[in-house]
Amino acid sequence: xxxxxxxxxxxxxxxxxxxxxxxxxxxxxxxxxxxxxxxxxxxxxxxxxxxxxxxxxxxxxxxxxxxxxxxxxxxxxxxxxxxxxxxxxxxxxxxxxxxxxxxxxxxxxxxxxxxxxxxxxxxxxxxxxxxxxxxxxxxxxxxxxxxxxxxxxxxxxxxxxxxxxxxxxxxxxxxxxxxxxxxxxxxxxxxxxxxxxxxxxxxxxxxxxx
Amino acid sequence: xxxxxxxxxxxxxxxxxxxxxxxxxxxxxxxxxxxxxxxxxxxxxxxxxxxxxxxxxxxxxxxxxxxxxxxxxxxxxxxxxxxxxxxxxxxxxxxxxxxxxxxxxxxxxxxxxxxxxxxxxxxxxxxxxxxxxxxxxxxxxxxxxxxxxxxxxxxxxxxxxxxxxxxxxxxxxxxxxxxxxxxxx
Numbered sequence: 001x002x003x004x005x006x007x008x009x010x011x012x013x014x015x016x017x018x019x020x021x022x023x024x025x026x027x028x029x030x031x032x033x034x035x036x037x038x039x040x041x042x043x044x045x046x047x048x049x050x051x052x053x054x055x056x057x058x059x060x061x062x063x064x065x066x067x068x069x070x071x072x073x074x075x076x077x078x079x080x081x082x083x084x085x086x087x088x089x090x091x092x093x094x095x096x097x098x099x100x101x102x103x104x105x106x107x108x109x110x111x112x113x114x115x116x117x118x119x120x121x122x123x124x125x126x127x128x129x130x131x132x133x134x135x136x137x138x139x140x141x142x143x144x145x146x147x148x149x150x151x152x153x154x155x156x157x158x159x160x161x162x163x164x165x166x167x168x169x170x171x172x173x174x175x176x177x178x179x180x181x182x183x184x185x186x187x188x189x190x191x192x193x194x195x196x197x198x199x200x201x202x203x204x205x206x207x208x209x210x
Numbered sequence: 211x212x213x214x215x216x217x218x219x220x221x222x223x224x225x226x227x228x229x230x231x232x233x234x235x236x237x238x239x240x241x242x243x244x245x246x247x248x249x250x251x252x253x254x255x256x257x258x259x260x261x262x263x264x265x266x267x268x269x270x271x272x273x274x275x276x277x278x279x280x281x282x283x284x285x286x287x288x289x290x291x292x293x294x295x296x297x298x299x300x301x302x303x304x305x306x307x308x309x310x311x312x313x314x315x316x317x318x319x320x321x322x323x324x325x326x327x328x329x330x331x332x333x334x335x336x337x338x339x340x341x342x343x344x345x346x347x348x349x350x351x352x353x354x355x356x357x358x359x360x361x362x363x364x365x366x367x368x369x370x371x372x373x374x375x376x377x378x379x380x381x382x383x384x385x386x387x388x389x390x391x392x393x394x395x
Contacts (some may be wrong), residue, residue, distance in 0.1 A: 004272065004273075004274070006269050006270050007270065007272045007273055007275065009270075011276040011277040011279065012278075014276045014279050015279070017280070018279070018287075021283065022283075022287065025287060025292070025293060026292065031292065032291065033290075034295035036292075037292060078256075164361055170362060189226040
């Protein structure tokens, strides 16, 4: 009997241990992949957009302060990408179309940032933007030429880019929403277009995401 | 030279940074070679602990159930896509991997397996089979990249490795069910 009691106690302890382990390991059963954990962490941290020099599709150079007092809706891409980036940009275009035009350029700017500055010069970006009916003003495409600056932005926003052997990149994708003061406030699922548009419109109309 | 010593050697070999880095650079080797080898190292070293603390295991793991449950918990934990990623990016998670797989999973598997009834053994193997099929399906047909540190193609490779392992387990279960070893003695 004594033996059995010990056995039951250890069984119970193991169960508790397992529960705690999984609870901690998945942030309270909410993040089972590193990607969901990353997004949660970013929304909690609200990192600031670093001081980097953007060079856009018209060859203009500026920092994030160009968009002061405007929300910025950001995606990361490279134009030679044939898989997820066109989908990402196509979905971004749909969000863009859903936002009432009176806000565009006034209260919000759409910005696609390339992490492949060698190939994505302003001319390439300018051509690429036409595929998505981007006007190059209220929706701009830009590169960050300085590798150190680019890395600082990617690190801060948790964008992981792994070059593969064929000149392509594997990377995680999302919509990034930066507020009027240059802080990241939300990371949205790029596949949920309606939800993303709703969040953006609410933000523009009411100043809150709800 | 006893098996505990070989287990220790295997463990030390796996911990050596160049070996560990190499094994972790390929997703399928990370999950299907490094992790099982760590369990095997613990399995071999278990003899040492059993001799050293015989009373402990008899007292706290008399029917093998707590031990096998601990084994299953540790295994499932390391099959989460997230833990695999974090083992690469976070030092403490990596350290926990090298501790938990041999000393929690390996040792308790050794100590529990023989205590289980054949029903218990079959339940464990069937659960792992179902889990491997599920994970194989997840890694192969998942529309998204589950691990940030590995390419998608590696994820698919890992999925097939899970499915092949599951097929192996099914064959074993079938063999166990249809063939009576005593008929051949």
